[in-house]
Amino acid sequence: MADQALISTPSPGLSKKPVKDKPGPLEYMRQWPLRVIVGATLLFLYLPLITLMVFSFNDSRRNIVWQGFTFKYYAKAFNNESLAQAFVNSLTIAFLCTVISVILGALAAVMLWRFKFPGKTVVEGSMALPIVVPEICMGVAMLVFFARVFPWPSGLPWPLNLGAITIAHISFAFPFVATVVRARLASFNRELEEAAKDLGASEWRTFWDVLVPHMQPGLIAGALLAFTLSLDDFVITFFTAGPDTVTFPVKVYSMLRFSVTPEVNAASTILIVVTVILTAVGLQMQNNEPKDKKA
Amino acid sequence: MEQTWKQARAAFAAISVPPLAWLLLFFLIPLGVIWAYTFGENTGPTTIDFTGTFANYARALEPLYLGIFVKSVVVAALTTLLCLIVGFPVALAIAFASPKAKAWLLLLIMLPFWTNLLIRTFALIAVLREQGYVNFALEWLWNNASGFMTLIGLQPLGEFEPLTLLYNNFAVVVGLVYVHLPFMVLPLYSALDRMDRSLMEASLDLGAGHLKTIFLVVVPLAAPGIASGILITFIPALGSYLTPDLLGGTDSQMIANVIERQFKRANDWPFGAALSFLLMYLTFIAIALQALVQRRSDRRA
Numbered sequence: 341m342a343d344q345a346l347i348s349t350p351s352p353g354l355s356k357k358p359v360k361d362k363p364g365p366l367e368y369m370r371q372w373p374l375r376v377i378v379g380a381t382l383l384f385l386y387l388p389l390i391t392l393m394v395f396s397f398n399d400s401r402r403n404i405v406w407q408g409f410t411f412k413y414y415a416k417a418f419n420n421e422s423l424a425q426a427f428v429n430s431l432t433i434a435f436l437c438t439v440i441s442v443i444l445g446a447l448a449a450v451m452l453w454r455f456k457f458p459g460k461t462v463v464e465g466s467m468a469l470p471i472v473v474p475e476i477c478m479g480v481a482m483l484v485f486f487a488r489v490f491p492w493p494s495g496l497p498w499p500l501n502l503g504a505i506t507i508a509h510i511s512f513a514f515p516f517v518a519t520v521v522r523a524r525l526a527s528f529n530r531e532l533e534e535a536a537k538d539l540g541a542s543e544w545r546t547f548w549d550v551l552v553p554h555m556q557p558g559l560i561a562g563a564l565l566a567f568t569l570s571l572d573d574f575v576i577t578f579f580t581a582g583p584d585t586v587t588f589p590v591k592v593y594s595m596l597r598f599s600v601t602p603e604v605n606a607a608s609t610i611l612i613v614v615t616v617i618l619t620a621v622g623l624q625m626q627n628n629e630p631k632d633k634k635a
Numbered sequence: 636m637e638q639t640w641k642q643a644r645a646a647f648a649a650i651s652v653p654p655l656a657w658l659l660l661f662f663l664i665p666l667g668v669i670w671a672y673t674f675g676e677n678t679g680p681t682t683i684d685f686t687g688t689f690a691n692y693a694r695a696l697e698p699l700y701l702g703i704f705v706k707s708v709v710v711a712a713l714t715t716l717l718c719l720i721v722g723f724p725v726a727l728a729i730a731f732a733s734p735k736a737k738a739w740l741l742l743l744i745m746l747p748f749w750t751n752l753l754i755r756t757f758a759l760i761a762v763l764r765e766q767g768y769v770n771f772a773l774e775w776l777w778n779n780a781s782g783f784m785t786l787i788g789l790q791p792l793g794e795f796e797p798l799t800l801l802y803n804n805f806a807v808v809v810g811l812v813y814v815h816l817p818f819m820v821l822p823l824y825s826a827l828d829r830m831d832r833s834l835m836e837a838s839l840d841l842g843a844g845h846l847k848t849i850f851l852v853v854v855p856l857a858a859p860g861i862a863s864g865i866l867i868t869f870i871p872a873l874g875s876y877l878t879p880d881l882l883g884g885t886d887s888q889m890i891a892n893v894i895e896r897q898f899k900r901a902n903d904w905p906f907g908a909a910l911s912f913l914l915m916y917l918t919f920i921a922i923a924l925q926a927l928v929q930r931r932s933d934r935r936a
Contacts, residue, residue, distance in 0.1 A: 374728040378740070381725050385747050385816065388758035391768065395761065448654035455647055457640040463655065470662055474874025474918055476891040477669070477911040478662075480898050484672065484908075485665035511661045514654065543646045574753050575876050575891075579898070589753045596757060596881070608754040619749050623742075 393612065396605035413606040423607055426591035432499050433587060434570040437509040441566040442559055444510065445517025449558075450551065452518070453525040470512045471519070479579035482508040486580055494582065501585050508580045509570045516569060517562035524558030557626055564622035568615065672908035683905060691909035700893065704913065707890040710804070710879075711872035714811040718819035718868050719861070721812070726823035727853070730830075741824070748817040756881050759810055763800040763882070770797040806882040807889075811872050818871065819864045826860020827853070858932050866925040870918055890914050 396414070400407035417423055448467060452460070470478065482504075486492050492504040528551070536546040552559075574589040581590050588611060595604050640647040673691055675683045694700070729740045747755060762768050774795045781792040800806060834856065838848040854861070876891035883889075890910065897907025 374724055377721070377724045378728050381721055381816070382743055384813065385744070387768070388762045388813070389747065389750065389755065391761055392754070392758040444654045444657055447650050451647070451651040451654065454638055455640045455643075455651070456637045457647070457651075466658060466663060467654075469666075470658075472870060472918060472922060473666075474870070474891065474911075474914055476874050476876050476894050477666075477915050480894060480907060480911050481665035481669045483898060484668055484904065485661075489664065489668055507661050510657070514657070518654070543643065568749050572749075572751050574751075589751060592753055592757070596753075604757065608751070608757065611754060612750055615749050615751070616746065619746070 389612065392605050393609045396602055396609045398602055398605075400602070413602040414610075416603050417606040417610070420603065422586070423588075423591055423595075423603075426586045426588045427607075427610075429499075429502060429586065430571055430588035433502050433506050433509060434567050436499075436502075436506045437513055437570040438563050438566045440506075440510050441514040441517050442563050444514040445562055445566075446521050446552075446555060446559060448514065448518040449521035449525055449555075450547075453522055453528075467515050467518060470515045475512075475573075475575040478508075478512060479576045482511075482576060483579040501582075504580045504582075505577055505585060505587065508576050509573060512573075512576065513566040513569045516565050517559075520562040520565060521555055521558040524555055524561075528554050560622060560625050564619065567618065571611075571615065669908045669911060672905050673912050675905040675908075677903060677905060691906045692913070694906060695909050695913055700910070703888060703890055703893055704917070707873055708917070710808060710811070710889060711869050711875075713808055714815060714872045715819075715865055715868045717808070717812045718816050719865065722816060722819035722823055722864070723861075726820050726827055727849070729820070729824050730827035741821075744817050744820050752814060752877060755814060756810055756877055759806075759813055759882065760801065763806055763809065765797040765799065765801070767800070769800055773798065801882060802884040802887075804883070804887045806884075807879045807887045810878040810882040811875060814875075814878060815868045815872055819868045822860050822864040822867055823857070826857040826864075830856050859929055862925050862928045862932075866921060869921055873917065873921070874914060 395406075397409050397411070398406055399410035399412070452464060452467070457463075486504045486508075494501070496503070532550055532554075533546055536550045537543075541549065572589070574593065577587050577590055578593070581587060586594075588607075592604060592607060595601075595607075640651075671685055672683060674687050674689070675685045676688055676690070678684045725744070729737055729744070732740060760767075764770075774797070777792060777795040785791045800809075830853065834852055835848055838852045839845070843851070874891050875889060876895060879887050879889045879892055880895075883892075891914070894907050894910045894914070897903045897910065901907075
């Protein structure tokens, strides 16, 4: 808004400065019809989630009427061994997926940003495919691939038995990381790289000491994206999970099919809280970045 | 300037081989195998012969399956339209809010987006079921209205009958809108935020009302953002599996549910593969249409 006011200084009589008590013509957020719409939308988005969280503390099996406060469904969820295992599996897969996706995504972004090579459009197109292909199609492709072409050995010790799911998650997550990192690279001044090389830095040192620090906010954003994509995924995991390699969403899904108990609410609340905390940490890390640069 | 790969062969190889190899081995080959399956035939419980037949595609175009495709497109289009109607005013309000309010509102819109899809769908069940909040609120209104009628000496209304809001097509559309709304709001917001506001001010100064300004000035200016919002909402809605599976009834199956059944229960992989590829082609058509709209609006600008 401030920039706008500066730009329109040549015609001060016409420029509209926001007055404190009367909303300006473009301050839509201060007009009641839009306030009502925004409020109703937020209610629509949050009411179901808040209800779910509140009812995880409800002392009633039927989950409909409030009966009193209890932690017992949390205790039950924690003591449910297969649920706890699924939760650990999900976090492990998300962690592995994040690490590998960030490496592959960063390399892919640098490749597309730095080099001209024959077939570049084809490569760019295929890199976008995992982003646009419907999840169900990718899920069945992974099912067939791991069943017939590249059978993942069964009975491997944990966490190697999670290999198939992790590979599938990386395949859809790293193109997202590449997109985010490439957007960040667009603001890089290539002369810095040339200067480093002129001053005798090797290819590797230039990459590590000049390019990677510049990419860092993109890498953090990409890591956050990869982690949540992996933690969130149900469909592709549903097709690659075996009987003893169950992730949290797949486990919750089978609990839902079986019976809806407050235990599911408790487990879901834990996952929501974990996701919100991780997102907050990630956003905080991103927000601190420019300040560090200036200091 | 971009380097040609020949200027730094070793660096190019070190950078490009890992992602390209991964993409080829763990994405393109699996898709290729599925594509080959579309021309295959089941010859036994686990054996599939690649006979080059088109029978799977022919079966997918039978009225039963064609109907499901049409239904999926209609449901996804309706979802997109509702998201646009709700999302546009929200995006407009956020784009013109004060910087501080803007950051909070964006966070509030994005937060459900980071929450697990399955959990969000499950949360809706408690709201929509017969003993859920929507019905409780309606019952309360009904009883009060009924009480009011008796008060003013009229016949009271009959017993309240809860509405069936779950396990039908209505629930699927509500669920899809609920899940995809942030997909629509964010691109709309970024288009509206970048827009040249002096044009809106000019329109308002010259006497056009707010609605007229929005439809004649804002919408054309934000057209590329609207087009990408539509695409980003339509594609996942078209291929959604979980929402129709959990919220839908027997008649609200979408194409993804049929594909899942072919692979997990009916065990007809070639037919399921053909359905998957038809769904993928539909997605590509949607992307191509969006690119066309984008190019036309670029040319006009």
